[in-house]
Amino acid sequence: MSSRRRHPPKSEEASRAERALADIPEAYPRPLLQALHLLTRDGALNADARRKLKQIEHLLRTLDPAISDALIRFPEPVIVDCGAGKSSLGLLLAATRLRPAGRGRVIAVESRAELCERGRLVAQACELTQIEFQNCKITEVRERLPERVHLVTALHACDTATDEAIALALAVEADHVALVPCCQADLARQLAALGTSAQSTPHTELPSLYRHPWHRREFGSHLTNVMRALTLEAHGYQVTVTELAGFEHTLKNELILARRVHRVSHEARARLTALEDLFGVRLPIGPMP
Numbered sequence: 359m360s361s362r363r364r365h366p367p368k369s370e371e372a373s374r375a376e377r378a379l380a381d382i383p384e385a386y387p388r389p390l391l392q393a394l395h396l397l398t399r400d401g402a403l404n405a406d407a408r409r410k411l412k413q414i415e416h417l418l419r420t421l422d423p424a425i426s427d428a429l430i431r432f433p434e435p436v437i438v439d440c441g442a443g444k445s446s447l448g449l450l451l452a453a454t455r456l457r458p459a460g461r462g463r464v465i466a467v468e469s470r471a472e473l474c475e476r477g478r479l480v481a482q483a484c485e486l487t488q489i490e491f492q493n494c495k496i497t498e499v500r501e502r503l504p505e506r507v508h509l510v511t512a513l514h515a516c517d518t519a520t521d522e523a524i525a526l527a528l529a530v531e532a533d534h535v536a537l538v539p540c541c542q543a544d545l546a547r548q549l550a551a552l553g554t555s556a557q558s559t560p561h562t563e564l565p566s567l568y569r570h571p572w573h574r575r576e577f578g579s580h581l582t583n584v585m586r587a588l589t590l591e592a593h594g595y596q597v598t599v600t601e602l603a604g605f606e607h608t609l610k611n612e613l614i615l616a617r618r619v620h621r622v623s624h625e626a627r628a629r630l631t632a633l634e635d636l637f638g639v640r641l642p643i644g645p646m647p
């Protein structure tokens with residue numbers, strides 16, 4: 359029997375997983391990846407985990423300038439991760455960026471107690487002291503935070519939780535903000551409540567943009583993120599909107615990065631007000647400066 363027959367060719371998926379496994383940087387502790395189910399117990403990488411890991415890795419690399427900036431300027435940088443879920447981002451951030459630096463901490467904010475408890479156990483098992491967990495809503499966390507926060511992140515924080523993260527970042531005057539919004543339904547609800555007939559607004563052509571529920575959801579989500587970026591600019595942030603990773607990795611792919619440059623933009627504020635007036639909608643973020 360030929361050796362080729364005894365060893366059937368690996369499936370494309372298996373070879374891809376092997377290559378991806380070899381590509382994981384040493385700085386990512388294998389036990390942590392296993393605890394986060396990003397590696398199986400045998401140390402293998404499945405397709406789902408590969409996708410998730412790729413997203414997080416890309417986000418971490420994108421956050422590096424903000425993290426380096428905070429590490430250079432502050433002795434104990436504070437990163438607040440809003441809607442942390444299983445805290446994959448926070449735990450990996452702590453393991454691969456803060457532990458090597460020997461400074462700084464991540465505060466993971468999560469409303470589900472069991473996820474916070476799980477995060478604590480994983481951190482303990484991996485001897486990660488650079489992360490702590492706050493089991494509360496984003497709107498309730500401010501008084502539990504130190505005075506100075508250097509980076510606020512929110513990765514796929516559901517619906518208006520991203521707006522809560524923005525409100526928090528503005529309240530604590532975070533130096534950097536990184537948002538990967540999830541689906542947002544609030545503005546679509548507001549548009550639906552206004553009515554979608556041509557008579558519902560003096561701008562009779564506008565309701566065509568969101569008359570169908572599908573369009574209303576997509577348009578509402580786009581308008582939301584445009585208004586989020588303008589809100590940050592209006593409050594003195596320089597904003598970059600880009601993609602998190604290729605569309606093969608996730609459909610919720612928009613990444614909003616903001617750096618506080620202390621220049622309140624009256625122009626952004628005027629643009630935001632114009633959009634609010636044109637469509638009759640408001641983000642649940644609170645009053646302008």
Ligand SMILES: C[S@@+](CC[C@H](N)C(=O)[O-])C[C@H]1O[C@@H](n2cnc3c(N)ncnc32)[C@H](O)[C@@H]1O
Pocket residue numbers: 440441442443444445446447467468469470473494495496497512513514515516519522540
């Ligand atoms: C879709 S998950 C994303 C989790 C994680 N950031 C990730 O990307 O894997 C959103 C998480 O945000 C939490 N969440 C939603 N609204 C929240 C709020 N207002 N305050 C705190 N946590 C919230 C949910 O419980 C959930 O665990």
